[in-house]
Amino acid sequence: MGMTIAQKILATKAGLSTAEPGEIVEAYPDLVMSHTATWRSVSVMNKIGATKLFDPERLAIVLDHISPAKSEKNAADQQVSRAFARKYGIRKFFDIDSGIAHLVLMEAGHVAPGDLIVGTDSHCTIYGSLGALGTGIGYTEVTSVWLTGKLWMKVPDTFRIVLSGEFAPGVFSKDLMLYLIGTLGADGCSYKSIEFYGDSVVGLSISERMTMANLAMEMGVKCAFFPPDAKTLEYLKNRLKEPDRYHPVYADTDAVYQKKLEVDLAQLEPMIACPHEVQNTKPIGEVVGKKIDQLFLGSCANAKYEDLAIAAQILKGRHIHPSVRLIVTPGSKNILLEAAESGVFKTLLEAGGLFTNPGCGACVGDGGALADGEVCLSTANRNFLGRMGSSKAEIYLCSPATLAASAIRGVISDPREFLQDAWASARGEEA
């Protein structure tokens, strides 16, 4: 019987010829990512008295949450992480200037199709945008992988999601994912792997695929995959350090899927996730007019260059409403550089946006915290109670286009009212 992508990758990394759903295997990840949580994993290592890593080349450390340090405690924690990286010669170490771990590692060519990647972050599922199996684990388990090189993993069942049609103008991959999360629920894909197929996938940029594999976490997936194609190869060809790192893994034609879903992209409209769960989604028409205090254009879901460019497209020559504040947190330094070179940086600044340093930022309440009764419209992936400050604040989630339109009006607004001819070209720009 044929295997899905998750089955194949887990079998390979466990040294097996096959792996069946439900089976527990001992797998050896190619990369173990730890972000700002690194100091916690170091503390576990110290506690148990371990001094030898399985393979320092398999570690990646990115200081992205709460950066630069906001307190003496943060500073001390970061100091621990830097000292650890130096002591063990961790070459894939990225300090506070770099950006969000996921985007930084993909940009730097440390993620290749067929890789197994674990890390201290649930949104590791994003690596599936390049055909890698990415999934989140806790900090103690990271220590375990540092030391032993392996972890137990249950082989998941797989859902096949087939996409047809094209997005209508003003509708984006974020809207598709909010639609799916709302339809399937926060646990609609619990413990599952999902694979995206269909004629429409070819047209999706790597940036859009990243948004989708990232958001898939919000329906409980273990991992999500876009089978590598010409766009994957194009994205990776100048990034992967060794050409033989490109070893795409595809599902067998007779692979068994637990469920098959079909979505016609042309039927979708802009979506909003309302407080305090991502699954609480509504078509934008039901939320239009909701007054906003703060807008956040950031996070590993939607702060890539393409996302910033889409927002800039709408905000060019306009200004945000005087009653709102717009925080822009580019996903990485490279994205900020690209925005600076292309004029997107200037456009967003002139429109009234505030740029912060690349990183996770306000998504986790680090800078841009909300007061009691405030409402934030965000391009991030979570709107949980209290996530951005006050537990009496509300977070709504949307696409970068909806965010930009809403910034102009000061209330949640439909981006299709701001349509321009340039839409198609904005969508076509590189990730």
Add this chain to the structure above:
Amino acid sequence: MKTIIQGKAFKFGDNINSDVIIPGQYLIYIDAERLSQHAFEVLGDDFPAKLRNYQILVAGRNFGCGSAREQAATAIRGLGINAVVASSFSRTFYRNAINDGLPIIECPDLHAAVEEGDDLRIDLAQALIFHRDRHYSFPKLPDSVRGILEMGGLAAYLKTQLTSPPRP
């Protein structure tokens, strides 16, 4: 780890996420007691203080969804909670609880039957939960992970593993 866990149950609904269990601003701590002081505080009322009167959490579907933060399990343990019984768990919380030494039990039938303050008795060895005049069975943990939980968590387990060479 005790094989019999008993006490009063506090009941939660579906999709209790890890941001609610322990807000991000407290992830600068890893100590169970310190984390527990802020567990569930975003829910208002007298959380988390009132949870200290209970020994078992009973929850609906997808408990611990969202962030992979391990401190969600640590904070619950710090409250003096000895087990979490849910209709289902998010996979990250499930792993973290095992790695943190917090017993977790998947038992979809219990949630509807339990009311806040009910007495529960959990027999881990027999994989049975006793409630009022009924009992509910649950699937035992796979052997490969039960050892981790029985040792009180992954750090303790890892320490024993390090005495033998890590590489096969």
